Amino acid sequence: MTAQTLEGHRASAFFYRHPRVRLGGLLSAPMLWLFALYLGSLAVMLVSSFWTTDTFTGDLVKQGTLTNYQTLFSQAVYRTVALRTVGIALTVTVIDLILGAALAFFASKVVRSRRVRYALIIMITLPLWASYLVKGYAWRITLEQGGVLDWALKPLGLHGPGLGIPATVLALAYLWLPYMALPIYAGLERIPQSLLEASSDLGAPIARTLRSVVLPLVLPAIVAGSIFTFSLTLGDYIMVRIVGGSSQMFANIIYDNIGVAGNLPFAAAAAMFPITVVLLYLLLVRRSGALENL
Amino acid sequence: MTFSRRARVLMGVAAAIALAFIYVPLAVVLVNSFNPSRVFSWPPQGLTLTWWAKAAQNDGVRSAVGTSVKAGLGATLIAMILGSMIAFAVVRYDWFGRTAISFLIILPIALPGIITGIALNSTITTVLQPLGISFGLLTVIIGHATFCIVLVFNNVAARLRRTGRVLEEASMDLGATSLQTFRLVTFPLIRSALIAGALLAFALSFDEIVVTTFTAGPDIQTLPQWIFNNLFRPNQAPIVNAVAAVLVLAFIIPVYLAQRLSEGGAGGRF
Numbered sequence: 001m002t003a004q005t006l007e008g009h010r011a012s013a014f015f016y017r018h019p020r021v022r023l024g025g026l027l028s029a030p031m032l033w034l035f036a037l038y039l040g041s042l043a044v045m046l047v048s049s050f051w052t053t054d055t056f057t058g059d060l061v062k063q064g065t066l067t068n069y070q071t072l073f074s075q076a077v078y079r080t081v082a083l084r085t086v087g088i089a090l091t092v093t094v095i096d097l098i099l100g101a102a103l104a105f106f107a108s109k110v111v112r113s114r115r116v117r118y119a120l121i122i123m124i125t126l127p128l129w130a131s132y133l134v135k136g137y138a139w140r141i142t143l144e145q146g147g148v149l150d151w152a153l154k155p156l157g158l159h160g161p162g163l164g165i166p167a168t169v170l171a172l173a174y175l176w177l178p179y180m181a182l183p184i185y186a187g188l189e190r191i192p193q194s195l196l197e198a199s200s201d202l203g204a205p206i207a208r209t210l211r212s213v214v215l216p217l218v219l220p221a222i223v224a225g226s227i228f229t230f231s232l233t234l235g236d237y238i239m240v241r242i243v244g245g246s247s248q249m250f251a252n253i254i255y256d257n258i259g260v261a262g263n264l265p266f267a268a269a270a271a272m273f274p275i276t277v278v279l280l281y282l283l284l285v286r287r288s289g290a291l292e293n294l
Numbered sequence: 295m296t297f298s299r300r301a302r303v304l305m306g307v308a309a310a311i312a313l314a315f316i317y318v319p320l321a322v323v324l325v326n327s328f329n330p331s332r333v334f335s336w337p338p339q340g341l342t343l344t345w346w347a348k349a350a351q352n353d354g355v356r357s358a359v360g361t362s363v364k365a366g367l368g369a370t371l372i373a374m375i376l377g378s379m380i381a382f383a384v385v386r387y388d389w390f391g392r393t394a395i396s397f398l399i400i401l402p403i404a405l406p407g408i409i410t411g412i413a414l415n416s417t418i419t420t421v422l423q424p425l426g427i428s429f430g431l432l433t434v435i436i437g438h439a440t441f442c443i444v445l446v447f448n449n450v451a452a453r454l455r456r457t458g459r460v461l462e463e464a465s466m467d468l469g470a471t472s473l474q475t476f477r478l479v480t481f482p483l484i485r486s487a488l489i490a491g492a493l494l495a496f497a498l499s500f501d502e503i504v505v506t507t508f509t510a511g512p513d514i515q516t517l518p519q520w521i522f523n524n525l526f527r528p529n530q531a532p533i534v535n536a537v538a539a540v541l542v543l544a545f546i547i548p549v550y551l552a553q554r555l556s557e558g559g560a561g562g563r564f
Binding site: 034044102107110124125126129131133146200267 | 326525
């Protein structure tokens with residue numbers, strides 16, 4: 001045995017006998033990244049939300065004050081936009097729930113052929129990775145005045161909704177649909193066929209089986225999907241600029257304060273709204289086991 | 295549960311409509327890229343490859359693609375290393391912070407991108423810039439890696455859970471060192487999952503725009519940034535069309551490969 005392998009064996013034995021050392025080694029770099037960089041950054045943002053900027057020079061004034069939050073709470077426009085954004089997020093979630101559940105149920109429980117099922121799942125998954133902007137652009141040329149939808153509806157004497165909030169809801173629901181359909185599909189796949197058969201053997205009609213057997217079992221998956229549809233909508237400012245006409249969502253307030261106004265502290269304070277809503281939602285659903293379904 | 299023939303057909307029609315809803319807009323983009331008209335007009339009056347050729351020669355597009363590839367490779371590399379390390383730590387060891395870590399690691403993709411973006415932007419402005427690290431490719435890579443870690447983690451962790459430790463123990467019993475066992479047993483076991491995670495991480499990074507906007511600074515431009523900046527310029531529309539069409543097609547490749555490698559998993563994001 002050469003000296004080198006002997007050393008290797010000594011090292012192996014050492015690591016084998018000290019699992020904590022191995023664990024520490026494995027965790028060091030990722031923890032540094034996630035804690036120092038990511039959580040650290042969130043903390044810096046939280047702190048800077050109490051700062052202000054000098055109106056003349058635009059420099060940061062690093063003194064703690066509640067001014068930003070006072071402005072956010074006192075001005076009606078922010079409240080309106082916040083409510084509208086939560087409304088859009090809820091609508092998008094409901095649309096995706098209906099479409100996603102239907103697609104997932106069809107793929108998992110109605111299609112009998114394995115190959116068709118696999119093809120369906122690939123077809124649902126693929127657009128998830130197609131470019132976000134391209135999808136937004138696709139809806140823009142479909143929905144804008146004189147666009148594809150207007151052209152298709154013309155023979156019927158109808159025209160599409162044009163650009164605006166409905167177009168935004170549609171485009172966002174489109175974007176996040178796979179995020180809802182795929183977890184539900186995975187959830188449905190985990191339900192043993194025998195449970196469904198037992199339910200119908202005991203005399204339950206399909207609706208009753210769905211309500212009393214299937215729904216409770218896929219609920220964590222639905223919640224997992226809704227985390228994405230809800231949270232991603234809440235923080236979106238780009239789709240509304242592509243298909244929303246002149247409408248605004250809450251994240252536009254955040255973006256405009258960083259970009260145009262250069263008011264980082266105010267943007268940070270505004271960002272606390274989606275963070276708070278999403279974190280509350282995550283804490284609320286943590287017990288349902290949804291996070292293991294992500 | 296058994297369905298009548300009629301119910302099955304009805305549900306089939308509903309699923310077909312849902313799939314049409316998914317694919318028709320993408321098809322519109324593809325067809326429109328061959329539209330000879332300089333401004334948007336539907337239906338196209340003919341078919342041409344002119345705009346594809348113009349897009350391929352466009353300097354802005356080419357340099358943006360280069361930046362995106364560099365950022366994607368950098369972020370993917372970091373995500374592969376960190377994601378695998380956490381996957382081993384979470385699957386193979388029992389420790390007190392395990393569930394908390396699973397929560398923390400999904401935060402960068404569960405929270406909207408604008409939050410990660412602003413948080414990093416604040417940190418770069420107030421902490422990193424005084425240290426000499428300013429906005430640029432490096433900060434974009436840091437931002438992208440943060441949300442890419444979870445993709446590698448998910449794929450590798452799922453594989454580790456499935457394979458167990460038996461083969462590694464056998465290898466050690468037969469006299470292999472830890473390093474040899476990793477190189478000859480563990481790594482080949484996780485390799486395809488690691489590649490699948492890496493492909494998805496690269497795809498996500500290549501498409502990302504929000505975190506990029508807040509971490510890139512004025513000097514560099516990724517492909518999504520180029521598209522967004524040119525989306526509202528009417529005279530650039532044909533080039534944007536062609537680039538968009540390429541992206542619709544290009545994304546099928548890495549995702550298809552990743553699906554194959556992860557044995558039909560849902561894509562690793564869940």
